[in-house]
Amino acid sequence: MRWWLRALVDEEDRRSIEADLAELYELRRRIDGEPAARRWLRRQQWIYPWHLLADRLSASIPRGIHMQHLWRDFRYSLRSLARVPALAATIVLTVGVGLGATTGMISVVRGVLLNPLPYADAGSIYWVYTDTPPFRFRFSVVDYRALEADHPALSAVAGYQAGQVTVSGNGAAERVLARSVTGSYFPLLGQRAHIGRLFDASEDARRDPSAVLTYGYWMRRYGGDPSVLGRAITIDGVSYTIVGVQERAVGPFENGTALFTAAHWPEPKRKGPFFTTAIARLRPDVSRTAALEMLRATNHRLFPIWKSSYQDEKATWGLLPLQERVVGKVGSRLWTVLAAVACLLLIACANAVNLLVARAMNRDRELAIRGALGASRGRLLQHLLAETTVLAIGAAAVGAGIAVGSIALVKAYGVDYIPRLDEVRLGAVEIGWLGLLTLASALLLGLVPAIHSSRLRLTGALAAGGRSASDAPATRRLRRALVATEFALATPLIVAAVLVAASLDHLAHVDVGVSTERVLTAGVSLPSGRYPKESDRAAFWQRALERVRALPGVQSAALADSRPPSDSGNQNNFNLEDKPALPGQGQPVCTWVGVSPDFFRTVGLKLEKGRLLDDHSLQDNVVLVDRAWADRFFPGQEVIGRRFREGGCTECDWTVVVGLVANVRWTGLDASQDGTVYFPLVDVPTAYFVLQTTTSPSSVSGALRQAVAELDPQLALSDVASGDDLMDEALAQPRYLSVLIGMFAVTALVLSIVGVYGVMTYFVQQHSRDIGIRLALGGDPSRVRRMVVLHGLQFVGVGVVVGVGAALLGSRLLESLLFGIGARDLRTLIGVPAALTAVAVVACLLPARRAARLDPSVILRES
Amino acid sequence: MGTSTLQHFELHVLLAMLREREETYSVPLVLALEKRMGRPVAQAAVFIALRRLERKGLVASRLDEPDTGRPRRYFRLTKQGIAAVKAQRDEHARLWQGLGRLLGERKG
Numbered sequence: 001m002r003w004w005l006r007a008l009v010d011e012e013d014r015r016s017i018e019a020d021l022a023e024l025y026e027l028r029r030r031i032d033g034e035p036a037a038r039r040w041l042r043r044q045q046w047i048y049p050w051h052l053l054a055d056r057l058s059a060s061i062p063r064g065i066h067m068q069h070l071w072r073d074f075r076y077s078l079r080s081l082a083r084v085p086a087l088a089a090t091i092v093l094t095v096g097v098g099l100g101a102t103t104g105m106i107s108v109v110r111g112v113l114l115n116p117l118p119y120a121d122a123g124s125i126y127w128v129y130t131d132t133p134p135f136r137f138r139f140s141v142v143d144y145r146a147l148e149a150d151h152p153a154l155s156a157v158a159g160y161q162a163g164q165v166t167v168s169g170n171g172a173a174e175r176v177l178a179r180s181v182t183g184s185y186f187p188l189l190g191q192r193a194h195i196g197r198l199f200d201a202s203e204d205a206r207r208d209p210s211a212v213l214t215y216g217y218w219m220r221r222y223g224g225d226p227s228v229l230g231r232a233i234t235i236d237g238v239s240y241t242i243v244g245v246q247e248r249a250v251g252p253f254e255n256g257t258a259l260f261t262a263a264h265w266p267e268p269k270r271k272g273p274f275f276t277t278a279i280a281r282l283r284p285d286v287s288r289t290a291a292l293e294m295l296r297a298t299n300h301r302l303f304p305i306w307k308s309s310y311q312d313e314k315a316t317w318g319l320l321p322l323q324e325r326v327v328g329k330v331g332s333r334l335w336t337v338l339a340a341v342a343c344l345l346l347i348a349c350a351n352a353v354n355l356l357v358a359r360a361m362n363r364d365r366e367l368a369i370r371g372a373l374g375a376s377r378g379r380l381l382q383h384l385l386a387e388t389t390v391l392a393i394g395a396a397a398v399g400a401g402i403a404v405g406s407i408a409l410v411k412a413y414g415v416d417y418i419p420r421l422d423e424v425r426l427g428a429v430e431i432g433w434l435g436l437l438t439l440a441s442a443l444l445l446g447l448v449p450a451i452h453s454s455r456l457r458l459t460g461a462l463a464a465g466g467r468s469a470s471d472a473p474a475t476r477r478l479r480r481a482l483v484a485t486e487f488a489l490a491t492p493l494i495v496a497a498v499l500v501a502a503s504l505d506h507l508a509h510v511d512v513g514v515s516t517e518r519v520l521t522a523g524v525s526l527p528s529g530r531y532p533k534e535s536d537r538a539a540f541w542q543r544a545l546e547r548v549r550a551l552p553g554v555q556s557a558a559l560a561d562s563r564p565p566s567d568s569g570n571q572n573n574f575n576l577e578d579k580p581a582l583p584g585q586g587q588p589v590c591t592w593v594g595v596s597p598d599f600f601r602t603v604g605l606k607l608e609k610g611r612l613l614d615d616h617s618l619q620d621n622v623v624l625v626d627r628a629w630a631d632r633f634f635p636g637q638e639v640i641g642r643r644f645r646e647g648g649c650t651e652c653d654w655t656v657v658v659g660l661v662a663n664v665r666w667t668g669l670d671a672s673q674d675g676t677v678y679f680p681l682v683d684v685p686t687a688y689f690v691l692q693t694t695t696s697p698s699s700v701s702g703a704l705r706q707a708v709a710e711l712d713p714q715l716a717l718s719d720v721a722s723g724d725d726l727m728d729e730a731l732a733q734p735r736y737l738s739v740l741i742g743m744f745a746v747t748a749l750v751l752s753i754v755g756v757y758g759v760m761t762y763f764v765q766q767h768s769r770d771i772g773i774r775l776a777l778g779g780d781p782s783r784v785r786r787m788v789v790l791h792g793l794q795f796v797g798v799g800v801v802v803g804v805g806a807a808l809l810g811s812r813l814l815e816s817l818l819f820g821i822g823a824r825d826l827r828t829l830i831g832v833p834a835a836l837t838a839v840a841v842v843a844c845l846l847p848a849r850r851a852a853r854l855d856p857s858v859i860l861r862e863s
Numbered sequence: 864m865g866t867s868t869l870q871h872f873e874l875h876v877l878l879a880m881l882r883e884r885e886e887t888y889s890v891p892l893v894l895a896l897e898k899r900m901g902r903p904v905a906q907a908a909v910f911i912a913l914r915r916l917e918r919k920g921l922v923a924s925r926l927d928e929p930d931t932g933r934p935r936r937y938f939r940l941t942k943q944g945i946a947a948v949k950a951q952r953d954e955h956a957r958l959w960q961g962l963g964r965l966l967g968e969r970k971g
Contacts (some may be wrong), residue, residue, distance in 0.1 A: 012926050012934070012936070013936065015887075015934045016933075016934045016935055016936040017906075017910060018933075019933030019934055020888065020889045020906060020910070020933075020934060020935070021889050021906055022933065023890050023933065024890055024893060024906060027890075027894075044906055044907065045906060046906040047905055047907055051906070051907035051908060051911050052911065053906065055911045055914075055915065147907065261888075813902075
């Protein structure tokens with residue numbers, strides 16, 4: 001509450017207000033209890049600035065503003081604006097689009113980044129993770145059990161494992177996202193049941209498999225039927241009893257999730273794997289640093305117990321606010337877009353002010369007559385402000401529509417890469433922002449022309465034929481400053497758009513390393529209930545591959561647990577025989593991709609050295625590595641025959657490298673390549689089919705679906721995508737950003753050009769007599785042309801130079817969004833201003849040519 | 864005249880101050896007003912009314928800053944303030960004269 005108090009009252013008042021509020025809070029806490037007192041305090045803090053603002057405003061409204069005048073001005077403004085429809089429409093539309101886009105982005109930024117997660121006291125919920133910089137792993141079940149048993153700094157801990165499951169029975173089999181959660185999960189998040197019950201602490205002791213549906217899934221699959229309680233649901237071949245439906249919730253943990261099962265994780269035999277997410281609520285009296293210390297102490301005690309299966313002594317536990325974990329890296333993108341739309345709004349306002357000043361100049365005579373007839377300066381001001389109010393109301397109406405539309409657009413296109421979009425909405429606060437922005441724009445729009453006009457010298461303006469008073473140097477300077485401002489704002493926007501587009505181009509031309517043409521992929525998951533043994537699963541995959549290979553249009557088929565370019569496999573740690581990790585040092589980590597022997601042929605991945613995998617590779621414990629792996633660990637040396645132990649295991653058999661293949665992008669187009677290990681995929685529960693087709697991939701997907709259904713009717717295909725789809729998916733987010741910023745940049749460019757054209761046209765009009773005299777005295781038309789263009793370029797140049805400075809200042813925000821090009825790329829920083837100046841020259845040339853073609857005799861006769 | 868622009872809530876605050884007899888600060892006034900009016904009163908409203916009354920010269924204030932405790936702004940009624948309350952009372956009394964009967968009350 002400090003910052004606004006500081007802005008609105010002086011230091012002494014601020015301190016006494018805070019002291020008084022604290023005293024009242026204390027009193028209320030004693031009488032009504034903590035929660036009520038806290039609510040009261042929040043309310044006081046919320047209403048305070050409004051009270052103060054209202055007080056300020058009521059003190060500043062001058063006496064003598066009358067309602068009937070306001071109404072008359074309002075109607076008059078409507079009529080006078082209707083006479084200049086192009087001008088009115090331009091202002092209403094451009095400012096409206098700026099207002100709407102900015103409001104829309106404010107809604108998104110608030111909903112995604114600023115609002116607390118929709119869980120009870122969300123600010124105190126943290127993600128507890130395994131910390132081995134630069135990596136952040138989830139927990140293993142071992143870690144979670146240790147945390148659960150010993151957490152002095154935390155008031156509650158909960159864990160979950162999320163993954164795709166196959167739901168069958170009651171309709172077709174389908175793949176959905178499920179979370180296996182501990183009994184403490186729902187109580188920690190403060191969630192309640194819509195019907196039935198959720199899991200609680202007693203759940204961990206129960207042994208019967210039970211499931212809770214999310215509200216969305218209950219509506220979708222069961223049509224909101226309350227009789228689902230007690231019914232059975234088959235998840236991965238195991239029958240669960242539905243015990244409840246979760247209340248309607250929009251948090252990131254419910255979004256996209258179909259159901260929750262009560263976690264009964266088997267007792268672990270080794271430290272890994274790290275598939276468990278641990279969340280915890282920090283005790284209010286413990287600081288984050290203190291909590292971290294206590295957590296690390298717990299981990300330190302745990303370490304020796306599991307040393308045989310995990311040696312990374314440097315790995316410790318970390319604590320990150322859950323919100324940061326959920327939002328991830330999307331923050332800088334959203335702030336960039338917000339900055340861009342705010343620039344757009346400012347440009348639109350500058351443009352509108354420019355147009356209005358021009359209009360005010362043309363109306364000097366009218367205003368002067370009104371003044372001469374007895375209208376006070378205040379009345380004239382009020383009259384001018386009424387006009388901008390009408391424009392602002394129009395712009396706000398357009399803005400509201402644009403805001404709704406832009407939020408819908410972001411929701412539709414951003415759903416895959418912006419988290420929490422379900423929580424974004426146009427609420428009271430956002431409407432408030434729209435109002436505030438409208439007010440600010442209206443003040444900007446109204447005050448500048450009004451101040452200009454109130455300085456009007458009546459006699460000067462009335463003197464017929466005399467130079468208009470508003471052609472005063474101050475007004476001319478103002479208009480040029482406005483155009484310079486537009487260019488100063490447009491330059492960084494265009495620079496950003498060019499950089500983002502160049503970055504997208506770099507990404508699109510990244511060599512993925514495998515062929516993506518005529519490749520079809522689709523996931524299948526074998527329910528553990530129906531395929532309990534490794535041999536069952538191996539047999540199924542064998543059978544399935546034979547069946548799929550025989551399909552018409554399929555050239556070759558293989559299995560993989562990952563898909564390039566960004567659906568990466570797991571990361572795994574390992575210890576090299578020839579370069580063992582020093583005691584207490586972290587082991588190297590790289591990407592692990594499981595594939596069937598035919599994978600390399602199917603996707604056209606070239607063997608550089610050694611041999612490929614075969615059907616005995618699993619028993620022989622052999623793997624392939626890629627070029628990046630070889631360069632990272634054995635640069636310039638032989639890599640075939642090297643051995644390592646995986647997963648931190650000290651007693652396992654050695655795994656042997658038997659082949660070297662070219663690099664493939666597995667962890668994203670823009671990710672650095674830290675090496676990949678290819679291991680034989682034989683008896684896993686989940687895998688993707690990877691097919692090389694002879695016709696278009698989409699024409700084969702139907703046959704593939706049918707083949708799988710014939711093998712086992714309870715199986716469902718998931719994530720069907722062609723190689724090109726996967727590339728598109730990987731490029732979708734940067735493309736989205738590029739299109740968005742590109743749109744803003746083009747709008748900014750158009751507005752700036754309109755601005756400079758307007759000013760120069762007016763300049764020529766005002767100076768037509770001087771130009772006419774010059775031409776009459778034998779002046780060279782080409783020199784006239786040059787003079788006009790150079791005059792325009794003066795302020796365009798200032799704007800562009802300032803804009804380049806702004807682009808340099810903003811480069812840090814942009815840096816994280818770029819690939820293959822720096823935010824201070826010299827070519828862009830020189831090319832964009834040059835191109836902008838060239839376009840501005842063209843915009844100035846039109847009025848310049850008109851000036852050079854003026855007929856001196858006509859002009860001199862007219863004046 | 865200050866009284867002519869005295870707002871409803873400002874009068875309430877002046878009356879509550881009168882009741883406190885000596886100089887006071889916003890907390891007791893909020894509590895007293897809530898008790899008399901039977902509804903919650905925002906501290907912001909009271910504080911702003913006090914500052915507005917101060918601008919009109921009807922109350923005066925001083926900042927008290929004890930070494931250890933919280934800073935407090937104390938307000939007291941000025942002579943003009945008391946005069947304004949009286950003027951309001953007289954004006955109301957004149958306006959109410961003889962109206963009690965019309966409202967169905969026995970004495971007017």
